[in-house]
Amino acid sequence: MSLFGFSLKPRRPKSAQTAKDRLQILLAHERGSGSQEPDYLPAMQNDILAVIRKYMKIEDDEVDIRMERRDDISSLEINIEMPTQQKDATAAKARSR
């Protein structure tokens, strides 16, 4: 962003630019998904659970879904706690866009 972000003067990059950058990312996501965005996640979670259950026994709270939106890419992180055999959680990472 600002070339002068690290200059000796304790001046920070203009906050208005930060505001614009944040909004640009957010609005692109909100528009891009046709205002439906947050709604498919619960349904998708259920589908994912159903698929996993075809192969193993897991409880609802053993699956965790997180999302991080970034400028050009969003990452969707699905963490599944595996019962018995493996103690540590297995992470499956999927990327969108």
Place this chain on the structure above:
Amino acid sequence: MTQLKEDGPRGRVIVITSGKGGVGKTTSAAAISAAIAKRGHKVVVIDFDVGLRNLDMIMGCERRVVFDFINVVQGDARLSQALIKDKRVDTLSILPTSQTRDKDALTSEGVEKVLDELRKDFDYIICDSPAGIERGAQMAMYYADEAVVVTNPEVSSVRDSDRVLGLLASKTQRAEKGLEPVKSQVLLTRHDQGRIDRGEMMAVEDVLELLAVPLLGIVPESTAVLRASNVGMPVVLDAPSSAASAYEDAVARLLGEDVPMRIGSDKRPGLLGRFFGRSA
């Protein structure tokens, strides 16, 4: 401070409300939550403004929202999935609202269930109310133990605050069950001493005389508020400012400390004052 952590109230529900829109509820909810959390208490701040999600932007976590309050109320997600942990203060969490639903998505049973679950984990539950006095605002205040009524020294804001104080005294669970009333206090924001001196704006005493409830604090009009919102920081986590000090003082009073009332301002201290934040 530490002793408050031990025997302080667990799961105290505090609604930030106002009636009138745009007076500084969300700014205050973010600042108050962060200031309480900074003291080591576990705090969650909930966005009740369904359909107009904004708390996430003010808190700077807008990119991390996956599930929201409505998903939890409707049983589509677990509370732990919807809670976002603040990256700066580890005792602070945010429960964002939905951007796509409307206020009818909230039911009082659903809200009660979520609050009951939050009480187990948090010392303070801060509810950022939508503007107005209808369903959404009533839902935000219904389970409150305390209320912070955000008021600007201006006629319509004072009038709306009075309406809201009436609702807090009658349309809350505490009122309906005949329990100890909701403890309501006024937070005067966007205070501008210059305009008061010129007779353009009502003074603090005028507002208090009209509303007849205790004063929690006086937050000056400050450029720091806009700056902080630009970068997604609650104002008390950003660089020192008159507004940040005012919120810190208000929170000390909210937690029962005896802090003398003072009126800060952006203007008087000049450049240095900006860094050291304070004025008389």
